[in-house]
Amino acid sequence: PAPGTVKVVEVGARDGLQNEKTPVPTDIKVAFIEKLLDAGVKHLEATSFVSPKWVPQMADASKVLSIIPSPPSVVYNVLTPNLQGFEAALAAARASNPPKKIEVTIFGAATESFSKANINMSIEQSIKRFDAVCQKAREEGVPVRAAVSCVLNCPFEGDVDPAQAARVVKLMYDMGCFEIALGDTTGRGTPAGMKALVRACIAAGVPVERLSAHCHDTFGQGVANVLAAVEEGVRVVDSSAAGLGGCPYSPGATGNVATEDVVYMLHGMGLKTGIDLDKLVDAGAFISQSIGRRNESKVGVATLAR
Ligand code: HMG
Numbered sequence: 001p002a003p004g005t006v007k008v009v010e011v012g013a014r015d016g017l018q019n020e021k022t023p024v025p026t027d028i029k030v031a032f033i034e035k036l037l038d039a040g041v042k043h044l045e046a047t048s049f050v051s052p053k054w055v056p057q058m059a060d061a062s063k064v065l066s067i068i069p070s071p072p073s074v075v076y077n078v079l080t081p082n083l084q085g086f087e088a089a090l091a092a093a094r095a096s097n098p099p100k101k102i103e104v105t106i107f108g109a110a111t112e113s114f115s116k117a118n119i120n121m122s123i124e125q126s127i128k129r130f131d132a133v134c135q136k137a138r139e140e141g142v143p144v145r146a147a148v149s150c151v152l153n154c155p156f157e158g159d160v161d162p163a164q165a166a167r168v169v170k171l172m173y174d175m176g177c178f179e180i181a182l183g184d185t186t187g188r189g190t191p192a193g194m195k196a197l198v199r200a201c202i203a204a205g206v207p208v209e210r211l212s213a214h215c216h217d218t219f220g221q222g223v224a225n226v227l228a229a230v231e232e233g234v235r236v237v238d239s240s241a242a243g244l245g246g247c248p249y250s251p252g253a254t255g256n257v258a259t260e261d262v263v264y265m266l267h268g269m270g271l272k273t274g275i276d277l278d279k280l281v282d283a284g285a286f287i288s289q290s291i292g293r294r295n296e297s298k299v300g301v302a303t304l305a306r
């Protein structure tokens with residue numbers, strides 16, 4: 001991002017909705033994405049091309065990707081853990097009229113137990129699968145992003161050593177990923193841990209411009225952890241409108257840090273995001289009401305109460 005700006009990656013339509021037990025109708029997902037676009041969001045995770053047996057909520061991935069609008073300034077991101085997902089994503093993007101520009105995310109973990117629980121592979125096996133996706137993506141001209149889960153804490157292994165997480169982040173960087181999201185999957189991380197992690201990634205040879213803070217707010221640390229990352233020079237943040245979400249393989253995990261709360265903080269610090277906060281609050285209110293969830297954004301709730 002340009003100096004003085006932060007790139008906000010809205011993950012509500014994917015991370016936010018993937019854990020909902022009741023199927024969210026495709027047209028609600030699409031309407032939510034349209035409202036986010038209207039609020040000026042330029043980077044968003046639209047869906048994931050994963051096994052519908054593992055994550056039933058994302059079974060309509062091709063449909064979502066083909067019917068969402070195609071504004072020229074927007075590149076949609078979709079999760080693709082393997083070639084099967086990559087090929088399905090590319091087919092859906094190309095079949096839509098006009099064809100859509102996409103980028104894909106490969107997603108691994110800093111711990112073996114979470115890698116096994118989330119994608120049914122060891123870290124080493126996952127790197128082989130991801131490498132195949134990266135090579136194919138390169139041939140097709142599709143940029144690849146990465147997410148690494150459990151960079152601060154793991155639901156099965158407890159606190160994670162920053163050097164252990166940085167090793168996996170570096171593997172993703174070496175594979176050619178243009179950005180790597182640091183996933184605090186359980187939300188148990190604290191600002192001191194986030195700072196140590198960012199420094200460990202830089203020490204491992206990953207430029208800070210390539211890192212994104214992907215914080216979950218389960219323990220109320222989301223905004224503080226984002227601030228810690230920003231203070232260390234990170235300028236990309238993943239967040240969900242209304243604080244939607246939770247990971248199906250992280251027991252008890254609640255939503256991502258709320259985009260409204262992140263944007264409010266960043267604007268207060270004089271950093272630009274290009275997002276219209278009032279419209280974003282409306283998008284968060286819309287999706288919370290549509291799926292019958294409490295709005296988890298403090299800024300959202302306070303703004304709506306005015
Ligand atoms: P597997 O069962 O080991 O895969 O799952 P497989 O290759 O043996 O295939 C088994 C079946 O799945 C086959 O179907 C395949 O066709 C199908 P069958 O023959 O039995 O009918 N399959 C697929 N179907 C659709 N799309 C695909 C696909 N691949 C295989 N791409 C696999 C391995 C990775 C596929 C599975 O474990 C999976 O889909 N996992 C996804 C888990 C997930 O989506 N987790 C949430 C996203 S990550 C996250 O939220 C964390 C993040 O936010 C950061 C953070 O906060 O930490 C990013």
Ligand code: MG
Nearest residue numbers: 015183185247
């Ligand atoms: Mg997540």
